[in-house]
Amino acid sequence: MVRKFAAMHKYLEGLNEQQMAAVLHMDGPLMIVAGAGSGKTKVLTSRIAHLINSGVDAFNILALTFTNKAAAEMKERVEHALGNTEARNLYIGTFHSVFARILRADANKLGYPNNFTIYDTDDAKSIIKETVKSLNLDDKHYKPAYIYNRISAAKNALVGYAAYKQDMQIQQEDSRSNRPLMGDIYEAYAKKCFKNGAMDFDDLLFNMYVLLTHFPDALAKYQGRFRYILIDEYQDTNVAQYAIMKMLAARNENICVVGDDAQSIYSFRGATVQNILQFQNDYEDAAVIKLEQNYRSTRTILEVANSIIGNNKNQIPKNLWTDKTEGDKILLARTATDNDEGRFVADAIKEQMMRNHYANKDFAVLYRTNAQSRSFEESLRRMNIPYKLVGGTSFYQRKEIKDYLAYLRVVVNSQDEENIKRIINYPTRGIGKTTIERIIVRADELNTTFWEVIANPEIDGLRSSQTNAFVTMIQSFRTMLEKQNAYEVAFAVGKHTGLVKELYDDKSVEGVARYENVQELLNSIKEFTETPDEEGELQDKSLGSYLQQITLLTDADQDKEEDANAVKLMTIHAAKGLEFPCVFAVGLEENLFPSAMSMYDRNDLEEERRLFYVAVTRAKERLWITYANSRYRFGSLVQNEPSRFIKEVPASYIDTTYTGIGNKGPIGGNTRGGGLFGEQSFDKVPSLKKLADKLAAPKPSTHTPTADFAADDTTDLQVGMQVEHQKFGFGKVLTLEGGTQNRIAAIDFGTHGVKKIMLNFAKLRIVK
DNA sequence: GAGGTGCCTTTTTTT
DNA sequence: AAGGCACCTC
Numbered sequence: 001m002v003r004k005f006a007a008m009h010k011y012l013e014g015l016n017e018q019q020m021a022a023v024l025h026m027d028g029p030l031m032i033v034a035g036a037g038s039g040k041t042k043v044l045t046s047r048i049a050h051l052i053n054s055g056v057d058a059f060n061i062l063a064l065t066f067t068n069k070a071a072a073e074m075k076e077r078v079e080h081a082l083g084n085t086e087a088r089n090l091y092i093g094t095f096h097s098v099f100a101r102i103l104r105a106d107a108n109k110l111g112y113p114n115n116f117t118i119y120d121t122d123d124a125k126s127i128i129k130e131t132v133k134s135l136n137l138d139d140k141h142y143k144p145a146y147i148y149n150r151i152s153a154a155k156n157a158l159v160g161y162a163a164y165k166q167d168m169q170i171q172q173e174d175s176r177s178n179r180p181l182m183g184d185i186y187e188a189y190a191k192k193c194f195k196n197g198a199m200d201f202d203d204l205l206f207n208m209y210v211l212l213t214h215f216p217d218a219l220a221k222y223q224g225r226f227r228y229i230l231i232d233e234y235q236d237t238n239v240a241q242y243a244i245m246k247m248l249a250a251r252n253e254n255i256c257v258v259g260d261d262a263q264s265i266y267s268f269r270g271a272t273v274q275n276i277l278q279f280q281n282d283y284e285d286a287a288v289i290k291l292e293q294n295y296r297s298t299r300t301i302l303e304v305a306n307s308i309i310g311n312n313k314n315q316i317p318k319n320l321w322t323d324k325t326e327g328d329k330i331l332l333a334r335t336a337t338d339n340d341e342g343r344f345v346a347d348a349i350k351e352q353m354m355r356n357h358y359a360n361k362d363f364a365v366l367y368r369t370n371a372q373s374r375s376f377e378e379s380l381r382r383m384n385i386p387y388k389l390v391g392g393t394s395f396y397q398r399k400e401i402k403d404y405l406a407y408l409r410v411v412v413n414s415q416d417e418e419n420i421k422r423i424i425n426y427p428t429r430g431i432g433k434t435t436i437e438r439i440i441v442r443a444d445e446l447n448t449t450f451w452e453v454i455a456n457p458e459i460d461g462l463r464s465s466q467t468n469a470f471v472t473m474i475q476s477f478r479t480m481l482e483k484q485n486a487y488e489v490a491f492a493v494g495k496h497t498g499l500v501k502e503l504y505d506d507k508s509v510e511g512v513a514r515y516e517n518v519q520e521l522l523n524s525i526k527e528f529t530e531t532p533d534e535e536g537e538l539q540d541k542s543l544g545s546y547l548q549q550i551t552l553l554t555d556a557d558q559d560k561e562e563d564a565n566a567v568k569l570m571t572i573h574a575a576k577g578l579e580f581p582c583v584f585a586v587g588l589e590e591n592l593f594p595s596a597m598s599m600y601d602r603n604d605l606e607e608e609r610r611l612f613y614v615a616v617t618r619a620k621e622r623l624w625i626t627y628a629n630s631r632y633r634f635g636s637l638v639q640n641e642p643s644r645f646i647k648e649v650p651a652s653y654i655d656t657t658y659t660g661i662g663n664k665g666p667i668g669g670n671t672r673g674g675g676l677f678g679e680q681s682f683d684k685v686p687s688l689k690k691l692a693d694k695l696a697a698p699k700p701s702t703h704t705p706t707a708d709f710a711a712d713d714t715t716d717l718q719v720g721m722q723v724e725h726q727k728f729g730f731g732k733v734l735t736l737e738g739g740t741q742n743r744i745a746a747i748d749f750g751t752h753g754v755k756k757i758m759l760n761f762a763k764l765r766i767v768k
Numbered sequence: 769g770a771g772g773t774g775c776c777t778t779t780t781t782t783t
Numbered sequence: 784a785a786g787g788c789a790c791c792t793c
Binding site: 769770771772773774775776777778 | 784785786787788789790791792793
Binding site: 066067068094095096097120121145201202204205265266268269368369370371391425428430431432433434435551552571572573574592593595596597598607608611633634 | 769770777778779780781782783
């Protein structure tokens with residue numbers, strides 16, 4: 001039977017028994033528990049291909065992925081597996097983008113304009129901040145970030161503001177945290193967004209739920225359309241997402257979820273592993289298939305991963321195994337500072353490329369927080385190793401882009417007070433703060449919108465030649481909307497507002513970059529309008545349609561040169577679902593990883609550990625774990641203990657000779673505090689680059705001191721200072737040790753190496 | 769109303 | 784280290 005299928009369909013080739021069962025299972029609820037690297041994506045794509053091949057219309061299949069990128073990839077792979085274009089009719093996307101698309105058709109049922117604006121996190125926080133101020137509350141105490149998270153959590157649990165204010169438990173929590181007016185802020189914020197004709201990310205889920213519960217015809221329509229539903233990364237879904245999917249699937253119960261509780265790393269976004277248990281309760285006849293063979297990593301890496309995750313109490317038992325070879329041991333490296341960590345990684349990459357013939361793209365550096373990227377960027381740049389930063393500050397978060405998009409959003413949806421305020425005086429046209437405030441007050445008095453006050457001739461007293469000019473301009477763009485596509489409108493906006501010219505005239509380095517960014521934005525809009533229509537479905541090329549998508553895109557999705565031969569730098573969160581031959585898991589320090597915020601709660605700590613597990617399981621062949629004794633945080637140097645997770649790596653799997661740490665102290669047990677030890681040991685094995693440098697350019701035997709060289713008093717010498725030595729030249733103080741009478745400094749003199757200098761005797765000039 | 773200066777906070781992770 | 788914001792002066 002199986003063999004027959006295998007002979008018939010290419011997409012069934014090479015599947016193991018469990019994978020095959022998951023692919024061939026067609027009707028009824030199915031849960032696939034897929035361990036890391038167990039061929040999950042292959043199973044999902046084969047399954048979709050099989051459904052289509054068995055006669056299911058692609059139009060009736062809904063697949064929800066975690067990122068747009070994953071969606072695009074899945075579509076492509078199904079297409080490839082089938083060898084025809086049927087896959088193009090699949091409804092694949094993230095929860096947010098799929099729901100946004102649906103709401104774009106039905107938002108008016110809920111009282112929103114159909115081309116509602118989508119607010120990103122920054123937009124939302126700034127509205128919250130305003131709201132807090134308008135309620136005369138202190139935004140130092142009612143911090144926008146905190147409020148945003150709290151509201152987000154509520155919406156993701158399907159708790160609206162009315163329910164929020166009535167919920168005893170929630171009210172207690174808020175009074176305990178001394179924020180009794182949280183509920184009022186939630187209400188005011190929600191009303192403001194509604195009035196602006198805007199939804200934040202969480203509203204896309206919340207309103208989708210409202211739509212399906214309040215409008216039976218809508219529910220029936222989508223239940224009829226989505227007869228087969230697949231959910232990827234199921235462990236990262238939240239209550240709202242689950243409730244929606246359950247409703248959509250209620251008619252046919254052809255719902256297939258794929259997830260791994262060990263990789264659940266988004267609880268801060270409301271995701272709950274509870275959904276995995278809930279699924280089995282709600283669908284008692286659900287088939288459950290476990291994929292436990294790992295095809296990705298060496299046995300060493302997999303064993304390490306298993307033993308790390310074994311420290312978690314809460315988990316679904318599984319036995320991830322591999323028949324791969326043992327592979328190399330894990331390399332553990334300690335460095336003195338974050339900069340040294342950067343240098344160490346760049347050196348190791350160079351060395352691996354020469355020794356084992358890896359390409360740039362075979363490496364990934366994975367960190368806990370985006371802020372850690374800097375030292376790696378610097379060291380890679382210095383060594384001319386191409387790298388690509390994945391994620392981080394989004395293109396769409398840049399000021400010039402937000403300004404431009406604000407114009408476009410106002411043209412499409414003029415209810416949006418937030419974006420009007422952003423642009424009404426940019427470029428400056430003499431409409432200041434006072435005027436804006438008066439308009440807001442007036443709009444409140446008349447219970448109308450900001451736009452109505454300035455656009456409606458019947459409301460007198462506030463319009464001026466300036467506001468009139470603004471209104472006329474926006475209206476002229478709006479008349480273009482019907483006949484012209486997104487690019488034509490956007491181009492006109494840039495031209496007539498003076499936005500493009502203003503940036504063009506700014507010839508500073510940043511100004512040029514901003515101008516280029518805006519050009520890039522225009523290019524992306526052009527590309528959007530020129531992308532050919534998909535078979536069967538005429539694509540909407542309007543500006544409204546463009547804006548709908550843009551907010552839900554992330555940089556990772558935008559990545560056109562993902563195959564570019566470059567080292568990838570990203571957070572572990574961003575690395576989910578990816579794999580690399582060589583992985584550096586960096587910054588394994590207490591307070592950083594695990595994060596300081598997670599240390600006092602068992603669940604949070606277990607999530608951090610799962611995150612570490614995700615990092616380790618990205619590696620196919622080689623894995624490095626690094627940490628620094630001290631690093632800069634908020635501009636000042638802090639000391640960190642090695643992460644507790646390091647101790648969870650069995651010592652037998654660790655290669656310590658490379659860094660020289662092993663025999664001199666317990667793994668991860670460096671309590672000496674000083675950085676000398678790490679620095680020295682790191683220098684013992686010079687990288688090939690350093691070696692090459694030494695051979696190529698014999699160092700000058702002496703340094704010619706600066707003309708006015710004079711030794712300074714070194715009593716106040718601090719780590720990090722730049723000094724000049726008569727013989728060794730310029731250097732940087734790495735560490736200081738010894739008592740006040742007999743201090744010894746370790747100073748990095750670049751080509752002259754790291755020298756220990758006794759400060760009592762040495763003549764040093766302090767450069768800065 | 770515009771523009772500049774200095775102080776303050778910030779970093780978890782993302783749709 | 785850097786960006787945002789309040790406050791200041793013109």
